[in-house]
Amino acid sequence: MSGRIRVMALAAIAAGLVTVACSKSGKQQPTDTTASATPPAATTAPAVAKVDPAVAAKKYFTQNCVVCHGADGKGDGPGAANLTPKPQNYTDPKWQAKVKDDELKNAIVKGGAAVGRSPIMPAHPDLKKKPEVVDALVKLIRGFKGK
Numbered sequence: 781m782s783g784r785i786r787v788m789a790l791a792a793i794a795a796g797l798v799t800v801a802c803s804k805s806g807k808q809q810p811t812d813t814t815a816s817a818t819p820p821a822a823t824t825a826p827a828v829a830k831v832d833p834a835v836a837a838k839k840y841f842t843q844n845c846v847v848c849h850g851a852d853g854k855g856d857g858p859g860a861a862n863l864t865p866k867p868q869n870y871t872d873p874k875w876q877a878k879v880k881d882d883e884l885k886n887a888i889v890k891g892g893a894a895v896g897r898s899p900i901m902p903a904h905p906d907l908k909k910k911p912e913v914v915d916a917l918v919k920l921i922r923g924f925k926g927k
Contacts, residue, residue, distance in 0.1 A: 837916030844904065853924030865898050870924035884918045 842851075850857040853870030860867050868875065883895050889908050892901030907914050 833912040833916040834919070836910075836913045837920050840904075840907075840913060841917060841920055848901075852927060853921065863898075863900055865900075867901070868897075870921050871927045873926050876922065876925040881918050884921060885914050888914055888917055 841849075846857050847859040848857045848863065848867040849855055849870060850860070850867075855867040855869040857867065870876070887895045887897060887901065888904055890905075891899070891903030893899035894903070907917075
């Protein structure tokens with residue numbers, strides 16, 4: 781066997797070993813050296829993990845509400861010092877008793893002015909398409925009662 785043929789034979793054997801090592805079944809897979817004009821058929825899309833609304837609400841509250849309402853919902857966040865009127869204290873049982881869930885939802889999504897409260901409270905229109913997160917935010921706000 782000439783040197784050139786021997787090199788080609790070794791290259792072919794090496795390619796076969798790589799194919800065998802990389803295949804799932806351990807069997808040599810045929811190699812196609814021609815480029816396909818059409819992409820392979822799509823398989824089913826991977827399932828998207830559903831985010832727990834309570835977790836999403838807590839994260840949203842931490843990122844957007846704590847600055848004014850405070851981590852404990854007392855209206856004493858670092859941004860509250862210069863605000864007039866002051867942010868709502870969610871721990872106030874009297875306020876909790878008189879405010880309706882729909883008012884809270886509207887205030888969250890549309891802002892304070894939409895419910896006759898402070899126009900300083902911004903709207904969060906991104907939550908309009910996430911009612912489960914809004915519901916979880918209301919539940920979180922209710923959870924501050926009496927703390």
